[in-house]
Structure formats: structure tokens, C-alpha cells
Amino acid sequence: MTEPSTPPTTPMADLLLHPIRWRVVQRVLGREVTTTDLKHDLPDIPATTLYRHVAALIEGGILTVVRERRVRGAIERTLTLDQATTSARIEVDEARAMTPDQHRRGLLLLLTQLTADFDRLVERGDLDSRLEQFGYSQASLYVDSADLDSLREGIKALIEPYLQAAPGKDRITWSMFSLPDT
Known part of the structure; x- marks a missing residue:
């Protein structure tokens, strides 16, 4: 008897999932960060593990090294991810190659990250002072494929001016989902 084969995963899915x-x-989304910044932002991840995963993201073309500088004999890299043309997404062809479990895992990762970000905000006691930047909602839309493409392009054009850091601007994370109704 042969064992069932596991469907192949896509390179982007392997990296992001x-x-x-x-x-x-x-953490890098919308910012330039150093590996030191990442160690500070993700203190529960051992440095060697963090560096290994950062290297995989650089090699996979998701993160880009924008600067390097020598700090106490070591090279510190500054990393970015270009949100306007981000490669850190799974395209339709790759999504078609994914299994239902891989899709579930991707959504679970996103929801886990959103929950962790929310928990940090609440634990810091910042929620009341930041309510104007906070919100969640859901709406049902009636669209066909062309409408959805148009909506996505319109949203992309709408948010593009806000993808770069600027003095006096706070960083927020804005997440959207589109799920077909059953």
C-alpha cells in the first residue's frame, strides 16, 4: 500500500506560513528595522532562530536589506518590505496550489498575530487613549469578480499614500478580509 502524498507547497506559502x-x-511591514529592532520587538525568539528566519525571508525575496553598518565588529542590517509592491503575499496561482489545511494555517497565523497585537495594546493600557485609531467591523458586499478586482485596486490606490512613515504619524495595522459567503 502506498502512502498518500502531501501536495507540494509553494515557495511563498512555505516562507509565510x-x-x-x-x-x-x-513587524517589518511599513517600516525599516534593524535586526536589533527585531530582537527587541520579538524577545521570546532566540537570536539565532530569529537570524535564521530573517535570512530565509531575505533569500526568498520578501525582505530587502536597505543598509548595512558595522556595530562592534558585527554587521547590522536594516531591513524593509515594500508594501506598495509587496511580495509578502500569496498570489492566486499559489493559493490554488495550497491545501485547505494550509489556508487554515495562514488564516490562523493572521488571527493569532492580530490577537497578540491587540493584547499588547490592552496590556500597555493604551486602548482608551488610542480609540480614534482602533476599530473593527464587518460588512456584506454584493460583487462579481470584476467588482472585487475594482474594489481591491481602489483600496490599494486609497491606502498607498499612507504606507510610508512620516513625522507626526502613528503606525497602525489595518487588516481586511474578503470571504465568499456560503
Whole structure:
């Protein structure tokens, strides 16, 4: 009797559907950060593990090294992820190649990260002072494929001016989902 084969995963799915790499991408999203910043932002991840996953994200073309500088004999890299043309997403062809369990894992990673970000906000006691930047909602839309493409392009054009850091601007994480109704 032959064992059932596991469907092949896509390179992007392999990179992004890992909890540590997902957390790294979420921390870099919309910013330039050093590996030292990442160690500070993700203190529960051992440095060697963090560096290994950062290297995988660089090699996979998700993170880009924008600067390097020598600090106490070591090279410190500054990393970014270009949100306007981000490669840190799973395209339709790759999504088609994914199994239902891989899709579930991807959504679970996103929801886990959102929950962790919310918990940090609440634990710091910042929620009341930041309510104007906080919100969640859900709406049902009636669209066909062309409408959905148009909506996505419109949202992309709408948010593009806000993807880069600027003086006096706070960083927020804005997440959207589109799920077909059953």
C-alpha cells in the first residue's frame, strides 16, 4: 500500500506560513528595522532562530536589506518590505496550489498575530487613549469578480499614500478580509 502524498507547497506559502517568519514580516511591514529592532520587538525568539528566519525571508525575496553598518565588529542590517509592491503575499496561482489545511494555517497565523497585537495594546493600557485609531467591523458586499478586482485596486490606490512613515504619524495595522459567503 502506498502512502498518500502531501501536495507540494509553494515557495511563498512555505516562507509565510511559518509562525516566526510571519511575525517578522508583520513587524517589518511599513517600516525599516534593524535586526536589533527585531530582537527587541520579538524577545521570546532566540537570536539565532530569529537570524535564521530573517535570512530565509531575505533569500526568498520578501525582505530587502536597505543598509548595512558595522556595530562592534558585527554587521547590522536594516531591513524593509515594500508594501506598495509587496511580495509578502500569496498570489492566486499559489493559493490554488495550497491545501485547505494550509489556508487554515495562514488564516490562523493572521488571527493569532492580530490577537497578540491587540493584547499588547490592552496590556500597555493604551486602548482608551488610542480609540480614534482602533476599530473593527464587518460588512456584506454584493460583487462579481470584476467588482472585487475594482474594489481591491481602489483600496490599494486609497491606502498607498499612507504606507510610508512620516513625522507626526502613528503606525497602525489595518487588516481586511474578503470571504465568499456560503
